Amino acid sequence: MAVLDSIREPHDLRVLGREALRELAAEIRQLLIDRVSRTGGHLGPNLGVVELTLAIHRVFDSPQDRILFDTGHQAYVHKVLTGRAAQLDGLRRKDGLSGYPSRAESPHDIIENSHASTALSYADGLAKAYRLRGETDRHVVAVVGDGALTGGMAWEALNNIAAARPPNVVVVLNDNGRSYAPTVGGLAEHLAALRAGPRPADDAAPRALFEHLGLRYLGPVDGHDLDAVQHALHRARDLPEPVVVHCVTRKGAGYPAAEQDEADRFHSVGVIDPATGRPRSGTGGRSWTSVFADEMVKVGAERADVVAVTAAMLQPVGLDAFAAAHPGRVFDVGIAEQHAVTSAVGLSLGGLHPVVAIYATFLNRAFDQVLMDAALHRTPMTLVLDRAGITGNDGPSHHGMWDLSLLQLMPGLRVAAPRDAATLRAELREALKVTDAPTALRFPKGTVPPDIPAVGRCGTADVLAHATDPEVLMLGVGAMAPVALRAAGILAELGIDATVLDPRWVTPLDPAVVALADEYRLVVTVEDNSRCGGVGSVVAQELRDAGVHTPLRNFGIPRRFLAHASRAEVLDGIGLNADELAAAVADTFTRTAPLAWQGV
Numbered sequence: 398m399a400v401l402d403s404i405r406e407p408h409d410l411r412v413l414g415r416e417a418l419r420e421l422a423a424e425i426r427q428l429l430i431d432r433v434s435r436t437g438g439h440l441g442p443n444l445g446v447v448e449l450t451l452a453i454h455r456v457f458d459s460p461q462d463r464i465l466f467d468t469g470h471q472a473y474v475h476k477v478l479t480g481r482a483a484q485l486d487g488l489r490r491k492d493g494l495s496g497y498p499s500r501a502e503s504p505h506d507i508i509e510n511s512h513a514s515t516a517l518s519y520a521d522g523l524a525k526a527y528r529l530r531g532e533t534d535r536h537v538v539a540v541v542g543d544g545a546l547t548g549g550m551a552w553e554a555l556n557n558i559a560a561a562r563p564p565n566v567v568v569v570l571n572d573n574g575r576s577y578a579p580t581v582g583g584l585a586e587h588l589a590a591l592r593a594g595p596r597p598a599d600d601a602a603p604r605a606l607f608e609h610l611g612l613r614y615l616g617p618v619d620g621h622d623l624d625a626v627q628h629a630l631h632r633a634r635d636l637p638e639p640v641v642v643h644c645v646t647r648k649g650a651g652y653p654a655a656e657q658d659e660a661d662r663f664h665s666v667g668v669i670d671p672a673t674g675r676p677r678s679g680t681g682g683r684s685w686t687s688v689f690a691d692e693m694v695k696v697g698a699e700r701a702d703v704v705a706v707t708a709a710m711l712q713p714v715g716l717d718a719f720a721a722a723h724p725g726r727v728f729d730v731g732i733a734e735q736h737a738v739t740s741a742v743g744l745s746l747g748g749l750h751p752v753v754a755i756y757a758t759f760l761n762r763a764f765d766q767v768l769m770d771a772a773l774h775r776t777p778m779t780l781v782l783d784r785a786g787i788t789g790n791d792g793p794s795h796h797g798m799w800d801l802s803l804l805q806l807m808p809g810l811r812v813a814a815p816r817d818a819a820t821l822r823a824e825l826r827e828a829l830k831v832t833d834a835p836t837a838l839r840f841p842k843g844t845v846p847p848d849i850p851a852v853g854r855c856g857t858a859d860v861l862a863h864a865t866d867p868e869v870l871m872l873g874v875g876a877m878a879p880v881a882l883r884a885a886g887i888l889a890e891l892g893i894d895a896t897v898l899d900p901r902w903v904t905p906l907d908p909a910v911v912a913l914a915d916e917y918r919l920v921v922t923v924e925d926n927s928r929c930g931g932v933g934s935v936v937a938q939e940l941r942d943a944g945v946h947t948p949l950r951n952f953g954i955p956r957r958f959l960a961h962a963s964r965a966e967v968l969d970g971i972g973l974n975a976d977e978l979a980a981a982v983a984d985t986f987t988r989t990a991p992l993a994w995q996g997v
């Protein structure tokens with residue numbers, strides 16, 4: 398890595414000639430393939446922006462000029478060029494390099510949110526601030542993918558940039574024609590027409606949409622031709638108005654295994670064999686997503702009214718099999734979760750039952766649509782929230798830790814949290830039968846546990862373990878049910894008797910559960926969701942409203958942004974494991990039992 402070893406910071410790039418730059422690009426690609434094949438990560442997106450990122454850092458002067466990466470999953474090259482190459486060994490691992498920009502890592506990083514379609518809004522704000530502060534010599538460069546550009550927020554920002562006409566904003570459109578799969582929609586078709594360039598018949602090149610908004614447009618430029626990108630960026634930098642530089646790139650460029658991958662060009666890989674690109678080892682066991690995927694195919698065959706909606710994540714959310722089995726009944730709306738929800742309300746108003754499959758963290762973006770379009774209209778539709786709870790290596794903006802808190806606020810909306818494959822299938826079908834309200838199911842990333850049999854029922858809740866003495870009543874929500882069950886086993890060894898319930902439908906909470914709580918000395922809730930406003934908060938309110946004063950302790954995710962690590966490491970870090978849960982419950986019980994026993 399002769400050339401790469403000479404790069405400590407972006408300024409070091411300025412002295413390199415064309416041959417050295419070509420060699421550097423090759424060394425960076427080799428480094429990415431070697432390291433990311435060992436750590437896992439967004440290999441394809443980063444292989445696609447090697448020349449682009451080199452050019453940006455040669456033309457602009459980071460951090461005086463601010464470089465923003467929309468979504469941020471394609472910032473590994475930026476990290477290599479800003480002195481972090483050696484840390485790639487720990488990419489996305491506990492205490493290692495984040496998979497996204499991180500202000501704690503470098504002054505060259507300024508935004509950390511991994512939710513798409515935000516960069517142009519940051520750029521608009523930054524440019525206005527620099528103007529008001531008289532720092533008009535600072536440029537703001539926003540790297541935005543064609544997928545991110547399908548998000549509505551990006552157009553809200555462009556609308557404002559076109560109005561404010563900041564002379565120092567450069568939008569680098571990284572157009573590889575894909576999100577995971579090929580990007581969909583009219584915008585994607587427009588970009589394809591621009592990529593194709595002027596048709597021989599008519600000499601006029603198609604005017605870019607951006608030009609109709611009053612923005613300058615340069616392109617299409619071959620995003621892998623360093624000279625061409627640098628030339629375009631120099632022009633953009635010197636133009637006294639906002640410019641969109643349309644760069645055409647290939648996701649996975651320079652790595653045949655990625656470039657030939659039909660699914661998603663190695664958008665996000667696990668540990669792979671760098672020589673072949675094949676996964677080194679499976680995670681073992683079935684994923685929650687695959688259980689949902691298979692059940693949806695069956696449901697689709699039984700109910701012609703069931704359709705599905707995805708926000709540019711057909712395969713990641715498990716709807717690809719449904720799409721293949723039931724053509725024309727899956728709608729990919731692009732990275733547009735707000736539209737996904739409200740267009741689903743439209744599907745429902747039209748007589749269908751839509752299933753909107755979305756990662757829990759991205760539902761945050763559609764809060765108002767779920768509340769005011771789905772819940773207000775009591776729309777029969779079903780949200781299926783994958784990656785709910787701690788996700789792990791994608792870090793704080795990817796943990797799906799707020800959905801239960803947000804959904805609990807919504808009048809009429811019903812939420813289920815399956816504990817295993819059998820309850821996922823059952824609760825999905827129960828949700829699809831609801832005709833007077835929206836429903837939601839939520840389950841975590843990773844491998845689904847073996848089915849956990851119930852030993853009884855308590856209203857709609859499953860009894861998983863029954864105490865002889867009504868000492869501790871534990872409500873284990875969804876994926877936390879097996880954790881609560883194991884903790885109850887540890888408590889039994891300590892002589893503390895615990896009943897374990899899986900509420901199944903967490904909202905509304907069944908009155909029978911509230912009544913049962915009155916018989917116990919301590920109630921405990923455990924959930925893979927924020928402690929604020931989650932199931933625990935609702936249980937507390939329902940108990941007090943019912944005049945039940947049994948002491949209560951809620952376990953969940955603290956109100957903190959939690960750094961990347963494996964899911965298990967993050968859960969251990971916040972005490973959401975059986976041993977620590979049992980110890981905390983035992984401590985609480987021994988301190989409160991006398992009070993509880995006297996029915997205080």
Ligand SMILES: Cc1ncc(C[n+]2csc(CCOP(=O)(O)OP(=O)(O)O)c2C)c(N)n1
Nearest residue numbers: 442511512513542543544545575576709759
């Ligand atoms: C709001 C939101 N929805 C979904 C995602 C999941 N996601 C991450 S990257 C990606 C595709 C991005 O495509 P593009 O912007 O074209 O970047 P590329 O990977 O092609 O470089 C998606 C859908 C996200 N990060 N944020």
Ligand SMILES: CC(=O)[C@@H](O)[C@H](O)COP(=O)(O)O
Nearest residue numbers: 468470511665713784791842
């Ligand atoms: C960047 C992004 O939002 C997604 O690509 C995410 O990294 C995928 O996460 P999973 O690996 O859990 O599907």
Ligand SMILES: [Mg+2]
Nearest residue numbers: 542543544575
């Ligand atoms: Mg793309």
